[in-house]
Amino acid sequence: MxxxxxxxxxxxxxxxxxxxxxxxxxxxxxxxxxxxxxxxxxxxxxxxxxYDQGRITRVLDPSPLWGRLARESIAEYAKIEAASGIVFHHRAGCLRATDLPERIVQMDACAEQLSSPHSRLDDAGCRAAHPYLRFSDSFVAWDEVGEAGYINPxxxxxxxxxxxxxxxxxxxxxxxxxxxxxxxxxxxxxxxxxxxxxxxxxxxxxxxxxxxxxxxxxxxxRKLSLRTKGHTILLAEVPVGEVERLRAMPAVISAFAHKDVSSLYMLPPVPYPDGKTYIKLGFGDADALPLPEPYFNAVQDDRELLDWFHTDGRQDLAEALKEALHRMLPGLNALSYHSVPCLITHTAxxxxxxxxxxxxxxxxxxxxxxxxxxxxxxxxxxxxxxxxxxxxxxxxxxxxxxxxxxxxxxx
Ligand SMILES: Cc1cc2nc3c(=O)[nH]c(=O)nc-3n(C[C@H](O)[C@H](O)[C@H](O)COP(=O)(O)OP(=O)(O)OC[C@H]3O[C@@H](n4cnc5c(N)ncnc54)[C@H](O)[C@@H]3O)c2cc1C
CATH class of the missing domain: 3.50.50.60 (FAD/NAD(P)-binding domain)
Known part of the structure; x- marks a missing residue:
């Protein structure tokens, strides 16, 4: 026992x-x-x-609770790597950009409270620091460095x-x-x-x-109040030259009211097990999309989720992600694209x-x-x-x- x-x-x-x-x-x-x-x-x-090669890691978050959970966890990464001999943490930095007034207030409060090393940039400062990235003409960005970047989940x-x-x-x-x-x-x-x-x-x-x-x-x-939601991600294969050009690219999280700018998250080029290197991205607030991702019951048994995981995610969203990628990284040379399904579990x-x-x-x-x-x-x-x-x-x-x-x- x-x-x-x-x-x-x-x-x-x-x-x-x-x-x-x-x-x-x-x-x-x-x-x-x-x-x-x-x-x-x-x-x-x-x-x-x-089941993926990249998840963004950073402390700064609109929610102080999530920021503290991240800070405590990040402090353990080196210990876990040493205890296992397995490297999973990559300090690429994380840039969070927004033009939403409420989000700016939340982020400023969190940045003050949790004091993770970062620069607060306006659009001109962001263009100077990351010239390959484009958002809108007016926004604020928190460019977090230190331990921020991505982990291999x-x-x-x-x-x-x-x-x-x-x-x-x-x-x-x-x-x-x-x-x-x-x-x-x-x-x-x-x-x-x-x-x-x-x-x-x-x-x-x-x-x-x-x-x-x-x-x-x-x-x-007795079931918990859990909403299991499909999530489509796009993987854009990039050649060696682009990996080199974008070598200082941080992970990106954007949240914009501006109608021509997408709210999404994006990782810098990350190597995958097939030997290729991909930029991965997905939409942030999928509920705000014109055609939201599907919800699943997932209360009886695992067969309820099988059909979703056997698809390549939603193809219309994959197309929209492709357009968003090229808006944010103009001139990007991508060799191929494919999409995969994932699952997000929301609590009440x-x-x-x-x-x-x-x-x-x-x-x-x-x-x-x-x-x-x-x-x-x-x-x-x-x-x-x-x-x-x-x-x-x-x-x-x-x-x-x-x-x-x-x-x-x-x-
Ligand atoms: C596309 C995508 C992007 C994301 N990006 C980020 C990000 O950038 N940063 C971030 O911090 N988070 C991110 N997340 C969220 C993060 O990946 C999840 O919050 C995290 O994986 C949840 O961990 P978990 O252990 O609850 O679930 P999982 O990692 O899914 O683990 C649950 C485990 O339970 C097992 N299991 C299920 N049923 C059974 C059963 N009947 N018997 C035995 N085992 C079972 C499964 O095999 C699985 O291994 C992202 C999620 C998705 C989908």
């Missing part, structure tokens, strides 16, 4: 597992979750939101799991089909019999921490749910809201501490992470 089983070996689950091994070395802990499928279009099981999850395994944790590569809370613990039923010595047909744990991302509700009887209040669903047995850390990759270490840590101790041992306000149920209630 495990003391704690983390369900889901993605970004939050792998972080939680490592923190359990660091803070509670006496506990027997495991993470249960499948590895990335080799062939997306043939795969019949669960997918994840981190696949490598971050691998690093967290490797560090946890070095500390004695087990990683069980199975899909969980059901969990049953019983006297004295939880029984976890996997799709195939687990290859864990002495466990029989199911895995037993005293407690579980549910970190199954967009699939979390498929394992719960916009913060992750980190809570006890059945105190003493079942805990949850889920709901990345499209922003949790960079902050996954701190979110996973909060979930791990709550699950292991039953107590909230953190400066963060627990109420900001409470789980909301789909029926409108909390616990």
């Amino acid at each position: 495990f003391d704690i089983a983390v369900i889901g070996a993605g970004l939050l689950g792998s972080a939680a597992l490592r923190h359990l091994t660091v803070s509670f070395p006496e506990l027997r802990v495991c993470a249960i979750g499948p590895a990335e499928p080799k062939n997306r279009k043939m795969h019949q099981g669960v997918f994840a939101s981190h 696949r490598q971050l999850a691998a690093a967290q799991l490797a560090a946890a395994q070095n500390n004695g944790a087990q990683v069980i590569r199975e899909i969980v089909d059901a969990i049953r809370c019983e006297q004295g613990g939880v029984t976890i039923y996997t799709r195939k019999p687990p290859s864990v010595p002495g466990q029989g047909e199911a895995i037993r744990a005293r407690k579980i921490l549910l970190c199954a991302g967009g699939y979390s509700n498929t394992l719960l009887d 209040h916009g913060n992750p749910y980190i809570d006890a669903l059945d105190a003493g047995r079942m805990y949850v850390a889920t709901g990345g809201n499209g922003a949790a990759a960079k902050s996954s270490d701190a979110i996973g840590r909060l979930g791990a501490m709550l699950c292991a101790t039953g107590e909230w041992r953190s400066q963060f306000n627990r109420a900001e992470f409470h789980a909301v149920y789909a029926d409108g209630g909390s616990k």
Whole structure:
């Protein structure tokens, strides 16, 4: 019997597992979750939101809470890299540009509060610092340097799991089909019999921490208020010459009211496993698009999301992203384009749910809201501490992470 089983070996689950091994070395802990499928279009099981090479990381954020989560997580990156021997952090910088008055106020407040190294630029200053980038004629940009840039989310999850395994944790590569809370613990039923010595047909744990991302509700009887939303990203292949020309390019996040400027995020050229280098981009506020991305129920089982992950995302959005890319990087020489689908899991209040669903047995850390990759270490840590101790041992306000149920209630 495990003391704690983390369900889901993605970004939050792998972080939680490592923190359990660091803070509670006496506990027997495991993470249960499948590895990335080799062939997306043939795969019949669960997918994840981190199967990619780049996620933007930075502290400055319109939300002070998300800024603090990022700051705490970023402070751990070097430790995780050293403990695992896996490099995932790239200090390319992050430029946030906006002409929205409310956003400017929020960003200025956050920049003052969290004091991450940055320059506040007007449009002329931005053009001087990043001459290859175009937005509109009037905007403000926060050019964050220091630790800002991007992380490789696949490598971050691998690093967290490797560090946890070095500390004695087990990683069980199975899909969980059901969990049953019983006297004295939880029984976890996997799709195939687990290859864990002495466990029989199911895995037993005293407690579980549910970190199954967009699939979390498929394992719960009483569903959480989670909106799982499709997200289309465009990958533009760039040749060596463009990689060289754009070598100082930061990650970019734009939010504009100006009708000819897009609100999106974009990474600098990043190498991918196919040997090519891509600039990746996606729309920021997909709900504001003329044809919004689809929402999914994702409450019964993983088959509800299969059709989406077998597509290449929305082709009309991919075309719009292509136009936006060339508006923001005029003169870009791209060799090819393709789009891929992803999934974003929104909570009712916009913060992750980190809570006890059945105190003493079942805990949850889920709901990345499209922003949790960079902050996954701190979110996973909060979930791990709550699950292991039953107590909230953190400066963060627990109420900001409470789980909301789909029926409108909390616990
Ligand atoms: C296109 C895109 C761009 C993004 N960009 C950024 C960014 O720039 N910066 C940023 O900070 N964040 C970004 N995010 C958000 C970030 O990737 C997510 O918030 C993060 O991956 C959430 O982590 P998670 O652990 O909750 O979910 P995941 O990483 O999806 O992990 C969940 C895990 O649960 C497992 N699982 C599911 N069901 C089961 C089951 N039944 N049994 C066992 N295991 C199961 C899955 O296999 C998966 O590994 C982006 C997201 C998307 C989609």
